[in-house]
Amino acid sequence: MSQAGSPTNPRAERYLSLRWRLLLPVFAVVLAASVLGVYLVSRGMTVGGGEMRALLLDGNTRAVAERLEQFFVEQIDAAAGFLRTPEGRDAFESGDAARLETSLANYARLAGLDALSLVSGGTVAGEMPGSVFMIRAPLENGVTAFVGVAQERLLQVAQAGAAVDILIDDPTRATRAATRAVFLDAGAASADTAPVTLDGVDYLSASVAGFSGLEVTVFMQANPPIAGDAARQLIAITLAIVAAGVLVAAVLIVRLILDRVDRIRVVAERLAVGEVSEPTGMRPTDEVGRLGYALDRYAARVQEKQEELRNSLRRQRRELEHFTAMIESVPDGVVVYDIDGSVTFINEPARQLIGERYNFFKRATDRDITAAVVETLGGISTHSVTPMGIPQRIEVDGRILSVQSAPLRSVAERPIGMVLVLRDVTAEVRREEARAMLLEQVIAELGPDAADAGRRAAPARNDALAFTQEARRRDVALGKLLIEMRELTQVDQQVIRRAQRPVSLEMLVHAAANEWRATASAANLTLEVSIEQNGLTIVGDERRLRWAIGNLLDNAIKYTPPGGKVALEVKGAEGGYARLRVRDTGAGIAAHELPRVFDRFYRGEPTLPNGRRIEMPGVGLGLPTAREIIEAHGGLITLRSTVGIGTAVYFTLPLQGTPVPAVSPSPSLDDESDAGETVRLR
Template sequence: MIWRSVVGKLWLTIIGLVTLVLMLLSLILSEQLERTVNQGEQKYLLNLARHIQESLQDEEKPDSEYVSALLRATELFDVHSIILGPDKSARSLNGSPGSPEIPWQAILKETEIERVFQGKEVVLRGRVQVGKNQHAFPLFKDEILLVAVPLKSDGNVTGAVVLYREHDQLTETDIKRWIIYSALISIFLTTIFAFFLSTRITQPLIQMKRAAEKMAQGHFSIRLPVRQRERDEIGDLAISFNRMAEQLHESMEALSHEKEQLASILRSMVDGVITMDAEGKIIVVNPPAERLLASWSDEEEERESLPPPLREIFQTVVKDERDHAADITLHGRTWAVVMAPLYAGDQVRGAVAVLRDVTEERRLDKLRKDFVANVSHELRTPLSMLQGYSEALLDDIAQSPEMRKELARVIHDETLRMGRLVRDLLDLAKMESGHIEIERTRVNVPALLQRVVRKFQGIAGEQKVRLQWEVHPDVPEVFWDEDKVEQVLTNLVDNAIRHTPEGGEVCLKAAPSNGRKVSLTVRDTGSGIPEEDLPFIFERFYKADKARTRGQSGTGLGLAIVKHLVDAHGGTVSVESRLGEGTTFTVKLPVGGGE
């Protein structure tokens, strides 16, 4: 649509203004021309009629040569002359050939004739009228200009001189026509000028529009050409546009750089980051969060929405408009979630959540608490007994030497128990800090197993537990840290004997294993370990026999020490157990040495 373009609006505005000015100018010129021509022609006829009147009223020479000359002049200018007599009869004066007799009623009305015979001059202009019908007289194609001057004799009006001619409109019409032609030519030239001007004005605007469209598509490096000779307002606008484009380009590059940095930071973060809109739909996630959502969601399409635990936190954050922190436990893992609202002005437009896997931290925190509680418990009991029995000795409560000896033995046993606990704690702390030194030497496996069994023969005999050992003949030569492997077997055998009732059996066996390893097995026929406790028995201070008495219970550190020592040798330790059937610990150690 032409009205929707600047070119069309500018062109129509210029054409409208020029047309209006030309029309007004044409009207003024036509009116002025018509008035000038009419007044000149009227004045000419009126003067000519007055000269004829004066000549005819001269009684001494009414037919003078002067009158004849005037009449010939009227013929030259196509002026018709009529004399009206006292009886108002018409008579032609020039009598030119071809001049028809014209009834005076066709020219003058009764009212005009009466005015003339009253001594007044009459000037008429218009079409010839006959009766009530107005039409052009056959002789005349255009308007008629008529003047009537009274003839007087002795002060009385005796007739009238009537001069009339066809109103010459040819010249006036031609002039008007040329004015119209000039106006049309002016409009045409103005149109060309308007299009030229509008093109010169709007071409930079069109270029700006195209440049803006390209910038909207992401091409921020585009610039507008600016010529030095076109430094007008539009040129200044183009310069301002280029400056704006340059600043926008720099801003977009800075934003892109910051976005890349933020994306790199998010990708390198160990914690998961999730950004949501006001409806809870996921907008941005980093790889850890994406893996987390994938593990939480069963179907692909569900990953766009928040899992139920996060959705509850999101609703709380949006409702309260403040940060919220909580722990989520899912699929055996614990996640710490910190979620904060995102604002657009005063409105919450979404939220951002940071998720961290704190499973190990929570486990270690629990172990720390358990460690403190267990150490406090393990130390409090022997300390209480030491204090009580020592006070009994100081107060001479024990009267006999046998009783004092028994009290001293209890104090000695509790001291040894505390020593073992402290020693195990120190060993475990050293192992967990990575300060385990493995000194590999050639180890005689049968001699090692025999030494461990001989160490526990007395305790096994007291508890009426049968202790056996067996070494497979194909066991290869091994290079281990003999003291540390002996500590592993000692802890396992001691644990097995303590958990095996009277009449039970504990068997220590060594056999070759696949991959140049040696398998050391400690099997008992004790009460067994509950299945839910099996994943945690190698943690420090974890006790599956929580109901045991002090005398039968260990410190809860033996299996943790076993795990560290086996790992230091590059081996593995595993356990199989059934309640009421017994437990089997299997330690697989590489042969070592020059392999």
């Protein structure tokens, strides 16, 4: 059972996206800061409201005073300009009251004055309506100007759109005017800012003095809108907008970061399941970029390795398919073992040889197949079969199988298994047995009967005595030859080892040649002996070696036309082995017959250049028996032949003091540069 949080159980712990892990704390902090800000601002406004209202009233009062002062200065300057005009000066100096009043009216209208009068020496010129406020302005030469300003105009100048109300009182003329009628009954402002209740509303007031005897009072509500709920709501909305902006900015930043992290996550998850997707494409400009860049490099490396692995697998698959097809096409059975002795491959011929009684190969496991092979082969194993040596024979279900093995090695020359080659040789063995029985019968019947017939033959007359004696001598020689042939054809390595002795190769060659020289002469052939290196000594069974060499000479003599040559040659020594050759100028062997010349009881169909077939007695045991004797001594034999030119047999024999290896070196086919002249004798 996998533990919580382990790679095999990724959902064992609760999953929470990193986006929310970052956004939730930011949202909580911004929300808390906004609420706290609204609370502190509202509390500050409530606690310090009186001071704020007093400051606001004071500011409005100064603004009203500044506006009135500027207005009065403008009005006085405009009134003083009358005397500076030629018409006004002339009218004033003329002393004509009617003319002066007319000039004052025209000038006031042109200068934008509501009313204008002059007082000089007790004389008053110009009218002053009662609905105006008078502004007194001393001029030059003892002249005083009085400027009349309409009540509504002066109130507008003083208020100028401010959130205050104005009361103007002219005590000298008992004239009062206010922006609202409710203030006409209000008294003058006191020194403090204590609220005044008018029409159920509390007001704060402040006075403005010093304007030609006019008393100006400024009124402002004690609880103005800016200090109420509207201000708090505005501040709350402002803070909420700021908080929302901060939160949106945080979301965008976190999203930008997490989108990059998410790209890395997608690539990593696909790599975890063996898929290679598009890279993140990030540059190593920050920590996240470096992580994505490193992951891209790793993904590219993984993709490269995967491509190499796929190519290697394709190549191995093709090689395996070719190997399987090649092994399946082999007619012999092939069984491949691994280093542990388990069967890893078995071709169809081997299945047929081994598995006819195990009809389960298509559904059997490797262990079942290995058990079936071991049970079928019995004691034969990969360790008991000599690698590439003489095949062993076993009997399975009435059939005889030939078993041969070869080791399998890796490129580093380490053993990795073994291959067994199986062949059904039942028919061949049965033929060999039948022919051996036939040979035994010939030897059993011909030998004693011929000898007894010679002994029973009595000469009838003297001239038949010589014939009788010769017949008896040949009869005895034939019986002896048959017995010797039976012994020599029974090749047994243990018997050969017991009979081995140091043998002079020169004496052996000359002895074998002398035995067949008379036969060669009778066939009108020349038998030559050539020894290129003297003093060579071999180890072997001299009698059997002489018989084997004699068989080679016998074949050369039988299939060489009269007038030809037969040569027995010692070519020298190489690698601890003596090299010998027997060649002739005979009819030669056809190419299609060469692979079977060493098979028991096989006889070819040699023909002369004129097409006539060469008929010679024999049973086809000469070359096979000679090969068995030579190989039993640790040597090898091979043959080359050209039709119409002749045949050459090459073989090797181990020299004295040379250990016999599992596989002896192959004999050199020829020393001549022209391969076509290999078997030609001149």
